[in-house]
Amino acid sequence: MDINRKIHIPWKKAAAALCAAALILALICGVVLFWRRSGGVVPGITPQSLPDEDGVLTVCVDAGHGYSDPGSDSDFLGEEYSEKDINLMIASRLCEILRGRGAVVVMTREDDAIPADAEEGVYKLDPYMRTDMANGIDGIDVFVSVHCDSFPTNPDVRGLRVHYDSNNTKYTPGLASSIADSCREGLAEYGMPDPKLRMYVPTDGGVYVLRNIKAPSVLVEVGFLSNEADAALMLNEDWRNACAEAIAEGILKYAGK
Numbered sequence: 001m002d003i004n005r006k007i008h009i010p011w012k013k014a015a016a017a018l019c020a021a022a023l024i025l026a027l028i029c030g031v032v033l034f035w036r037r038s039g040g041v042v043p044g045i046t047p048q049s050l051p052d053e054d055g056v057l058t059v060c061v062d063a064g065h066g067y068s069d070p071g072s073d074s075d076f077l078g079e080e081y082s083e084k085d086i087n088l089m090i091a092s093r094l095c096e097i098l099r100g101r102g103a104v105v106v107m108t109r110e111d112d113a114i115p116a117d118a119e120e121g122v123y124k125l126d127p128y129m130r131t132d133m134a135n136g137i138d139g140i141d142v143f144v145s146v147h148c149d150s151f152p153t154n155p156d157v158r159g160l161r162v163h164y165d166s167n168n169t170k171y172t173p174g175l176a177s178s179i180a181d182s183c184r185e186g187l188a189e190y191g192m193p194d195p196k197l198r199m200y201v202p203t204d205g206g207v208y209v210l211r212n213i214k215a216p217s218v219l220v221e222v223g224f225l226s227n228e229a230d231a232a233l234m235l236n237e238d239w240r241n242a243c244a245e246a247i248a249e250g251i252l253k254y255a256g257k
Contacts, residue, residue, distance in 0.1 A: 186246030
């Protein structure tokens with residue numbers, strides 16, 4: 001019998017067992033951390049592994065708010081719609097357009113149905129969960145979040161705004177400006193003011209998404225729910241489609257597609 005073999009095999013087995021235990025502990029810690037950050041609710045859409053093919057644009061489209069979180073209130077949308085609905089309609093159309101142009105697209109939410117197993121019937125996607133979803137997409141090139149703005153103390157304020165965060169290591173000024181330029185051209189006939197570029201203020205929770213996603217990221221506020229004219233456009237399907245077309249065109253131009 002080989003003495004070296006007799007001595008070394010138990011040591012190797014012990015080392016393998018220790019490695020396996022360390023891996024399990026790391027996985028448990030990761031799950032606990034995510035659970036705590038997500039408020040104990042596991043998101044309905046898990047990070048996805050997608051083909052990272054050369055020349056294929058991969059985009060994550062985020063429909064803001066949703067589920068138990070309606071977003072901003074508005075006296076001009078009536079009882080049928082809230083901000084989360086407008087966000088989802090535009091984001092869904094944006095997804096269709098980009099896919100039609102050959103892009104790989106993942107949405108952080110595709111509907112507004114609260115999962116049956118949601119704790120106490122409450123289900124939300126916080127910025128941490130949205131960020132984890134986006135960063136779980138292999139080869140992600142662009143992240144765009146669709147929202148509606150609101151300024152109740154000054155209902156005269158209106159128009160589309162493209163927010164960005166230059167502190168993101170993946171920040172490139174071209175994405176935000178390309179979307180703003182495209183929206184300026186694509187929505188001119190609807191009488192909206194020229195779109196504006198805005199640096200996201202650090203006090204807003206949304207800055208976490210823009211700062212921590214591993215791809216160039218923007219948040220598009222398509223208009224002000226507190227403004228009657230903007231709200232009326234959001235209820236107009238033609239305008240919503242034109243808005244999605246303009247955002248898509250801006251993304252595609254930025255990506256050279």
